[in-house]
Structure formats: C-alpha cells, structure tokens
Amino acid sequence: MIQLKPFTEKTERLKTLRKYFFNVRDLNKIQIRQEVERLFSVKVEKVNVLAHGAKRARRGRIQVIKRTRHQVAVVTLRDGYTIALPDISSGATTTTPELTAASASGGES
Numbered sequence: 615m616i617q618l619k620p621f622t623e624k625t626e627r628l629k630t631l632r633k634y635f636f637n638v639r640d641l642n643k644i645q646i647r648q649e650v651e652r653l654f655s656v657k658v659e660k661v662n663v664l665a666h667g668a669k670r671a672r673r674g675r676i677q678v679i680k681r682t683r684h685q686v687a688v689v690t691l692r693d694g695y696t697i698a699l700p701d702i703s704s705g706a707t708t709t710t711p712e713l714t715a716a717s718a719s720g721g722e723s
Contacts, residue, residue, distance in 0.1 A: 615639045616649050618699070619686060629699070632691040637684060638663070646687045656695040662688040 619625060619635035628635075638646055643661040650658055668683040691697070 616641065616646065616653070616687075621699075628688075632659075632693075632696065634689050634691070634697055634699075636687045636689060638687045639684060641685075641687075643687075646689065650689050654697050656697060657692040658689055659692045660690040662690075664688070 615638070617637045619637050625635050634650075636646070636650070641649065643663060646661050646663070647658045650656065650661075664686040666684050666686065669681045671679055671681055673679055
C-alpha cells in the first residue's frame with residue numbers, strides 16, 4: 615500500500631527538488647519504485663526509506679496498546695518529471711489526498 619504523506623511546509627519545499635513523500639506499508643525500495651512509476655507514469659531516480667518503529671502507548675493506568683510501525687518513502691524523480699499535486703499555498707485543498715495501489719488499478723490486488 616502506498617499513500618501520499620500529508621502536505622507540510624517541508625514536503626512543499628522539497629517538491630521543488632523533485633522529492634515526494636509517501637507513507638508505505640510492507641514494500642521494499644524496488645517495489646516502491648515500481649508502484650510510483652506505474653501509478654504516476656514517471657521515472658524514479660532514487661528511493662530512500664525511513665522506518666519508524668512500533669511504539670507502546672498507555673490508555674489509562676493499565677491498558678497498554680502498541681502503535682503500528684510504518685515507513686516513509688522519499689522518492690526522487692529524474693529530471694523533467696513531476697507529479698501533479700495540489701499546491702497547499704494556494705489553499706486549493708484542505709484534505710490529505712490518498713492513493714492506494716488497489717484503488718488506482720481499478721480494485722485489483
């Protein structure tokens with residue numbers, strides 16, 4: 615599964631350097647590269663993955679839950695390629711766009 619990371623000032627700034635952030639789950643760098651190239655029809659130069667481990671959190675005095683681990687992929691595109699995303703500085707969108715591989719391919723897994 616691959617989702618666009620919520621827009622922040624940092625993601626907007628790095629977008630000018632052709633770097634895009636995605637939340638990924640259970641994918642390695644090769645699979646991330648293939649999915650981004652397939653979904654957005656672009657060529658990927660480099661993929662970096664930041665792994666955030668699972669954390670324990672308390673709910674009350676006794677109940678302890680475990681937050682799931684997740685990964686953030688920073689995808690750098692080759693020169694001349696961009697991904698058309700809404701610009702947050704213009705106030706065009708207030709929601710976080712989500713894209714899953716299943717929804718983009720018509721529901722196939």
